[in-house]
Amino acid sequence: MTTTPAIEIVGLTKSYGDQAVLRGVDLSVPPGTIFALLGSNGAGKTTVVKILSTLLKPDGGTAAVNGYDVGARPEEVRESISLTGQFAAVDEILTGRENLILIAQLRHLKNHRGIADDLLVKFDLTAAAGKRVATYSGGMRRRLDIAMSLIGDPPVLFLDEPTTGLDPQSRLEVWRTVKELAGQGTTVLLTTQYLDEAEHLADRIAILHEGRIIANGTLAELKRLLPPAKVEYVEKQPSLEDIFLAIVGHGDHRPVGAQR
């Protein structure tokens, strides 16, 4: 059985003035998977996401989301997607609940309040639901931002650097949410410059470098590109992240005995 790819990009090019940002990008993302687009700053990740979410017109090549061409059927593409941009796109003056209701109304759904309340519970924002978003922390904003993207259950979700600027705990929360979504059948295209994020989350990883995909595959496949691992014995030191999480008491790390 063949299924339509959730995202299909062929020979995509885009320049700003005489600066070529995308020089022929090819990608195919099967439905229900997490796909990480990895690259350093300026590699063109955001440009790819903007073209896929109909915000930007490509110069050449084709891109289709959920089977709809972004140039020819933008309306259907917008019905199929949700975009969480690089910076939390929330309304600061409205409250968290009002933000969610706003998106539910704009997606022409019924039962706005019910949808908002469910998401507030799911994203642990109920206590702050009636407060203006301007008073929220960075992690709360990002959670609200992602919650807003889930309204209407779009089959394809774009997350553009979803954990940039987040503290480690919020980062883990975002990771958990993304995994849950993929478990429910949502296709997630995520861009990141953090290698561990891609390693942790993605079913497949593509590396975008200077406007081209230079590697594409599962983590295992990418690892095979390197010479076979050499066995070395190294004393395992805790990373600063391990220490931080242990001290602030998160997850299954037990508090360390500094005050014992």
Add this chain to the structure above:
Amino acid sequence: MTTSVSRDTTVLLKRSLRHILRSPDTIITTAITPIAMLLLFVYVFGGAIQVGGGRYVNYLLPGVLLITVASGIAYTAFRLFTDVSGGIFERFQSMPIARSALLWGHVLTSVVANLISLVLVVLVALAMGFRSGAGVLAWLAVLGILLLFTLALTWLAVIPGLTAKSVDGVSGFSYPLIFLPFISSAFVPTAGMPGPVRWFAQHQPVTPIVNTLRNLYAEQPVGNDGWIAIVWCVGLLVVAYALAMRTYRRKMA
């Protein structure tokens, strides 16, 4: 399609009206400069200005109303700029929302906010002795011209709202508009101005608009000024709308 345009516009209009309700200072600051001008010109300079019969506050009010709109639209540009720079504009654009609703929500909000500021200024003028015996039709005509003027300047404000790189750039465009009434018949009759200045004053849009408003509530015949005022307003509106839409489409290139 049309139903979703009006439905989406209504949702977005309600959203930005809620912004205004939560920061009423934007309406107050819009109204405060024109009110200060009313006070200054009536009680300080007014005694030295000869406008030939009638109260000076009656003479002054139309120009001050135009200044009110010119300073009010700076907030329209600011609200749009905040949406664009904060990313929520892109979120809306990536959603199945009618394209035009995104701008119309802001434009209608601008009309409502400016009407409130205009009412505030008129109330202060009434307290200062402004009187008019004009009938309902004349007042409707005044409202109509102010509405056209507001729409024209609002679509002009959409352009910096979409393109500005900083907050300063957003508000800067409104200063010349606020200044324009000073070189017109808004504060003093143009007859006393030296040749080239008088020529400019008589041929720029503010003078016919001010004269029309003034004659309407003074129950005087409007004459040619009325048509010239409407042509200016509609012309500005068409040009501003076309430029704003072009800017909007270019943002998507």
